[in-house]
Amino acid sequence: MGERARERRIIAYHTAGCTVVVRKLGLEIIGVNITPDLEVIVYHRSATQVALAIGEDRAALARGLYTDVMVRTAGTAAQKLVGCPADDDIAAFEYADRLACLEAGWPLRSLRLDPDQPRGPILQKYEDEDDEAVRRIFLEAGFELVPDELPELTLYSQELRDASSAIVDRAEKETTALLQADWPIVVRVAGVLAKRDRLSQEELDHVIARG
Numbered sequence: 718m719g720e721r722a723r724e725r726r727i728i729a730y731h732t733a734g735c736t737v738v739v740r741k742l743g744l745e746i747i748g749v750n751i752t753p754d755l756e757v758i759v760y761h762r763s764a765t766q767v768a769l770a771i772g773e774d775r776a777a778l779a780r781g782l783y784t785d786v787m788v789r790t791a792g793t794a795a796q797k798l799v800g801c802p803a804d805d806d807i808a809a810f811e812y813a814d815r816l817a818c819l820e821a822g823w824p825l826r827s828l829r830l831d832p833d834q835p836r837g838p839i840l841q842k843y844e845d846e847d848d849e850a851v852r853r854i855f856l857e858a859g860f861e862l863v864p865d866e867l868p869e870l871t872l873y874s875q876e877l878r879d880a881s882s883a884i885v886d887r888a889e890k891e892t893t894a895l896l897q898a899d900w901p902i903v904v905r906v907a908g909v910l911a912k913r914d915r916l917s918q919e920e921l922d923h924v925i926a927r928g
Contacts, residue, residue, distance in 0.1 A: 724755055725911055727801045732757050733906035734795025734896055735788065736921055741895060742784050746918040751910065764788070765812065765830060773825055782816040783888060790889040794896055795903060809885050811867045817880035818872070829868040 732749060739746055739761045747760040768774065768781030789809035796803035815828045872878050896903055902925050909916065909924050916924075 726907075727796060727799075728755050728757060729907040729910040730795045730799050730801070730903070731792035731803070732759065732910050733903045734791040734793075734798075734892075735759050736916075737899060737903050737906055737925065738791035738892055738895060739788055740918075740922065740925060741899065742787065744784070744788070746921060748918070749910070749916045749921065751914045761788075765815075769830060775819060775825070778825070778830075779816060779819055782812050782819065783884070785812045786816065786884060786888040787892045787895075790885065790892045791896070794889055794893045795907075798893065798896060798900070798903075805885070808867070809888070810881060811870070813881040813884040813888070814870050814872055814877070815867070816884055817877050818870070820880070821877060829870050 728751060732751065735757075736746060736749055736759060739759070742764070744764060744767075745762040748758075749760075750758040752758070764781035764784035765778070766781075768777040771777050786809050789806045789812060793803040793806055815830060818828055819825075872881065906921065906924050
């Protein structure tokens with residue numbers, strides 16, 4: 718297998734892991750795009766933003782944050798399951814930091830979750846990739862694209878940092894178990910993504926359901 722084919726296989730499994738977990742956790746995917754440079758864009762609903770749209774419900778926000786931690790560990794977990802080393806996704810820790818603070822009783826306004834974003838349908842954007850055609854499709858459908866990174870949040874104690882790391886570890890274990898339980902589906906989606914650069918949610922759901 719050539720180097721590019723190997724890279725494409727890794728990207729396909731990483732992306733399949735993300736997309737399968739997103740759908741299994743009940744989040745909406747608008748589309749998947751793999752660029753010629755093998756950069757991945759997965760447009761999906763952020764569970765945290767969905768929770769914020771409900772209002773100041775701490776339990777709902779905690780569930781949303783944890784769901785987004787799981788989503789952010791999914792690609793790494795899928796790569797590890799096929800024997801490919803993978804770095805941790807820094808965004809998983811960004812969500813986990815906020816969940817640790819929320820569980821420690823911090824007021825919502827201190828979490829810097831939604832500083833300037835309007836309420837309503839929000840899309841999470843994985844990579845800072847300018848694909849104007851894709852962006853236009855989603856914008857015309859009434860979705861807003863938001864930056865990949867959350868605003869910087871400083872944890873002031875080792876206890877909070879340890880709590881954040883524990884959240885990520887727990888989420889990755891749960892995500893790995895979810896992927897293992899549905900591994901034939903992950904393999905099926907990865908097989909399609911190894912050959913196709915774009916998938917809609919409808920196409921993805923077809924692959925997940927029927928192959």
